[in-house]
Amino acid sequence: MTVTARQVPIHPPGPSGSPSAANLLVMTSSHRYLEMAEELESELQHVPVGSRVPSEHALASRFGVSRPTARAALQELERRLLVHRVQGRGTFRRGRLDYVISPAWPPSFSETLRRAGGVPGVRLISVAVRRAVEQECRQLALPAASAVWSVERVFTVNGEVAAYATSVLPYRALPGLDVALTGEPSLATALRRRYGIAVQRLRYRISLASPPQVIADHLTVDRTPTWLAESVNRTSHGTPIESARTYMRADVLNISFEMEERTP
Amino acid sequence: MTVTARQVPIHPPGPSGSPSAANLLVMTSSHRYLEMAEELESELQHVPVGSRVPSEHALASRFGVSRPTARAALQELERRLLVHRVQGRGTFRRGRLDYVISPAWPPSFSETLRRAGGVPGVRLISVAVRRAVEQECRQLALPAASAVWSVERVFTVNGEVAAYATSVLPYRALPGLDVALTGEPSLATALRRRYGIAVQRLRYRISLASPPQVIADHLTVDRTPTWLAESVNRTSHGTPIESARTYMRADVLNISFEMEERTP
DNA sequence: CAGTGGTCTAGACCACGGG
DNA sequence: CCGTGGTCTAGACCACTGG
Numbered sequence: 001m002t003v004t005a006r007q008v009p010i011h012p013p014g015p016s017g018s019p020s021a022a023n024l025l026v027m028t029s030s031h032r033y034l035e036m037a038e039e040l041e042s043e044l045q046h047v048p049v050g051s052r053v054p055s056e057h058a059l060a061s062r063f064g065v066s067r068p069t070a071r072a073a074l075q076e077l078e079r080r081l082l083v084h085r086v087q088g089r090g091t092f093r094r095g096r097l098d099y100v101i102s103p104a105w106p107p108s109f110s111e112t113l114r115r116a117g118g119v120p121g122v123r124l125i126s127v128a129v130r131r132a133v134e135q136e137c138r139q140l141a142l143p144a145a146s147a148v149w150s151v152e153r154v155f156t157v158n159g160e161v162a163a164y165a166t167s168v169l170p171y172r173a174l175p176g177l178d179v180a181l182t183g184e185p186s187l188a189t190a191l192r193r194r195y196g197i198a199v200q201r202l203r204y205r206i207s208l209a210s211p212p213q214v215i216a217d218h219l220t221v222d223r224t225p226t227w228l229a230e231s232v233n234r235t236s237h238g239t240p241i242e243s244a245r246t247y248m249r250a251d252v253l254n255i256s257f258e259m260e261e262r263t264p
Numbered sequence: 265m266t267v268t269a270r271q272v273p274i275h276p277p278g279p280s281g282s283p284s285a286a287n288l289l290v291m292t293s294s295h296r297y298l299e300m301a302e303e304l305e306s307e308l309q310h311v312p313v314g315s316r317v318p319s320e321h322a323l324a325s326r327f328g329v330s331r332p333t334a335r336a337a338l339q340e341l342e343r344r345l346l347v348h349r350v351q352g353r354g355t356f357r358r359g360r361l362d363y364v365i366s367p368a369w370p371p372s373f374s375e376t377l378r379r380a381g382g383v384p385g386v387r388l389i390s391v392a393v394r395r396a397v398e399q400e401c402r403q404l405a406l407p408a409a410s411a412v413w414s415v416e417r418v419f420t421v422n423g424e425v426a427a428y429a430t431s432v433l434p435y436r437a438l439p440g441l442d443v444a445l446t447g448e449p450s451l452a453t454a455l456r457r458r459y460g461i462a463v464q465r466l467r468y469r470i471s472l473a474s475p476p477q478v479i480a481d482h483l484t485v486d487r488t489p490t491w492l493a494e495s496v497n498r499t500s501h502g503t504p505i506e507s508a509r510t511y512m513r514a515d516v517l518n519i520s521f522e523m524e525e526r527t528p
Numbered sequence: 529c530a531g532t533g534g535t536c537t538a539g540a541c542c543a544c545g546g547g
Numbered sequence: 548c549c550g551t552g553g554t555c556t557a558g559a560c561c562a563c564t565g566g
Contacts, residue, residue: 030542030554055532066556071533079343079488080474087533088563098471103523204523207362208472208491208514210344224343225514227472250472250489257521259367259468294535294561319551330537335552351552352544532564542554 036063036073037080044082049095053083056091081251094251097157102258107201107233108188109155109163109246121156122185125218127178129171136168139203139232139243147171149178153185154218162253164218165246173241187242199241202234206257211247219249227255300327300337301344308346313359317347320355345515358515361421366522371465371497372452373419373427373510385420386449389482391442393435400432403467403496403507411435413442417449418482426517428482429510437505451506463505466498470521475511483513491519 036059044053053074054062060070074091077083084094097116105112113120132140132148140148148168155163167187169177173195180194181187191197209228216223227248235241248255300323308317317338318326324334338355341347348358361380369376377384396404396412404412412432419427431451433441437459444458445451455461473492480487491512499505512519 032555057532066558068557069555072554074533076486079486081489082474085533086564088531088565090532090564101523201523205520206470207518207520209518210346222340225345254471254473256469256471257523259365259465259521259523296536321550321552330539332538333536336535338552349552350545352546352550354545354551529566530564531566533562535561536559537557539557540555543552545549545551547548547550 032063032065033069033072033076036065036070037076040073040077041080041082044077044093047093049093051093053077053091053093084251096252096254098256099248099253100256100258101204101206101229103201103204106188107199107231108186109165110186111188113155113157113162118157119159121159123154123156124181124185125152125154127151127181132168136243140168140170140240142170149174151177151181151187153187157252160252161218161220161249163246163248164215165244167242167244169242191241197235197241199233200236201231202240203230203232204257205230206255208250209247215247219247221249221251224250226250227253229255296327296329297333297336297340300329300334301340304337304341305344305346308341308357311357313357315357317341317355317357348515360516360518362520363512363517364520364522365468365470365493367465367468370452371463371495372450373429374450375452377419377421377426382421383423385423387418387420388445388449389416389418391415391445396432400507404432404434404504406434413438415441415445415451417451421516424516425482425484425513427510427512428479429508431506431508433506455505461499461505463497464500465495466504467494467496468521469494470519472514473511479511483511485513485515488514490514491517493519 040053056067056070056074059073060067063070074083074085078085081096082094083091085091097113097118099112099116101112105115110120110122128150129147130150131145132142134144136142136148137144137146142148148171151167151169153165153167154161155165174191176194177190180190184190184193188199191199206227206229208225210223210225211219211228213223219226227250229244229246229248231244231246232240233242233244304317311317320331320334320338323337324331327334338347338349342349345360346358347355349355361377361382363376363380365376369379374384374386392414393411394414395409396406398408400406400412401408401410406412412435415431415433417429417431418425419429438455440458441454444454448454448457452463455463470491470493472489474487474489475483475492477487483490491514493508493510493512495508495510496504497506497508
């Protein structure tokens with residue numbers, strides 16, 4: 001059985017207009033900016049990441065439309081995650097990195113990014129001690145209201161902000177974590193070097209969410225949806241050691257989440 | 265909820281404005297549509313899903329802005345997945361369903377949706393037999409160029425199109441699948457009733473992608489990014505039985521992907 | 529300083545849905 | 548039929564980046 005190739009009725013059959021050409025013009029003229037987007041998208045296929053894309057003004061005159069229309073076309077390409085726009089600088093070809101999460105690989109942002117061919121960076125925003133809330137105690141298998149480290153970090157890839165994470169770790173088990181982190185902002189590395197702990201994934205849950213304003217500011221984006229990963233990591237002995245919430249820009253990273261093969 | 269309320273500042277703050285007040289106006293007036301979006305977002309928190317949201321025209325007069333500006337505010341809310349707009353009908357509050365994928369649960373779209381509190385529907389688009397490409401043979405553990413069923417389906421939730429899937433299954437193992445599916449569009453149910461096969465997840469990979477135009481048409485959306493799930497299911501004996509590619513609307517479903525707990 | 533994108537106006541016509 | 552959202556124009560001013 002085939003797909004039937006449903007006959008689509010002609011669109012607005014203009015008043016006795018000339019046959020096909022007229023129909024084509026009518027159809028197209030009401031979606032001019034989408035046509036432009038299609039045309040530009042196909043041209044962009046062969047353009048290297050980071051290249052400059054013509055300006056709104058240039059496109060307006062090339063396609064013979066007003067600037068708002070040319071702008072709409074570029075915004076459409078931005079929604080499709082194909083380009084990246086910066087006020088005062090221009091529009092540029094964008095490429096996303098494939099960030100693969102798998103139970104088989106260690107839970108390090110930097111490691112995962114390097115694997116994807118990116119140059120990772122970490123910036124420590126804050127380290128603080130506070131009492132854990134109920135959910136955090138449950139996830140880390142701690143007594144109620146235990147003291148925990150709260151670590152706030154921003155991650156970059158190829159110089160661009162890509163993610164924001166808040167991690168919560170048990171305080172007693174990790175004395176001097178604040179000092180350890182100021183010299184070595186990679187949490188996985190700090191845990192290994194300072195405490196001999198090799199972290200592994202325990203739980204991971206990912207979804208798509210519109211970030212709160214505060215976090216959107218850290219990510220230097222508007223509040224369009226981003227990845228939200230909620231994770232718990234453990235030591236090689238099975239003890240939960242870190243609970244994290246990570247927001248990741250969907251226009252920079254294409255998260256690809258792989259499920260472990262079940263042993264049959 | 266009444267309209268107006270909020271005293272809206274006078275618009276064009278003419279030259280020689282008053283000092284600090286003027287500064288405030290300048291700051292705000294350059295992000296008027298975002299201010300509107302913030303205000304509307306907070307109002308929308310308490311609005312039930314499906315409710316009508318004021319029209320562009322109404323908002324323009326309420327906030328004292330032009331229609332394009334009011335429109336920009338509503339589009340911002342749409343990007344944040346808070347509202348849903350239909351030409352000729354209006355703007356409505358949107359709610360996403362939490363679609364949870366976990367190795368522990370059976371790989372049935374309908375089942376998963378019911379679990380999330382939605383009313384699922386399936387529409388069969390096509391069933392066909394063809395030769396498998398190399399990758400499909402590998403995933404299904406079949407000899408090269410084996411015959412396979414290719415099944416195309418569209419899924420709805422609460423009457424709205426939510427997903428589009430193409431499944432590939434071995435032909436020899438499933439005689440008469442086309443007939444079985446015309447009466448029972450749920451693949452999991454058909455496999456169980458007709459062949460006594462209980463499918464389970466084997467592999468699952470999820471990411472975010474801009475769908476091809478053909479699939480965007482099936483989903484009745486523009487080409488904004490959607491979820492793309494690539495999955496392989498197996499029988500209870502471990503034999504791969506289905507390989508699928510599923511596009512799911514991110515504005516309808518919030519996919520939440522859970523990793524199995526590793527046995528320590 | 530020129531060029532870029534970001535915002536905004538005040539209109540216009542169209543396609544669509546429902547009464 | 549009217550009201551909705553979808554598209555478009557031809558301008559305007561602003562904020563930001565870079566040389």
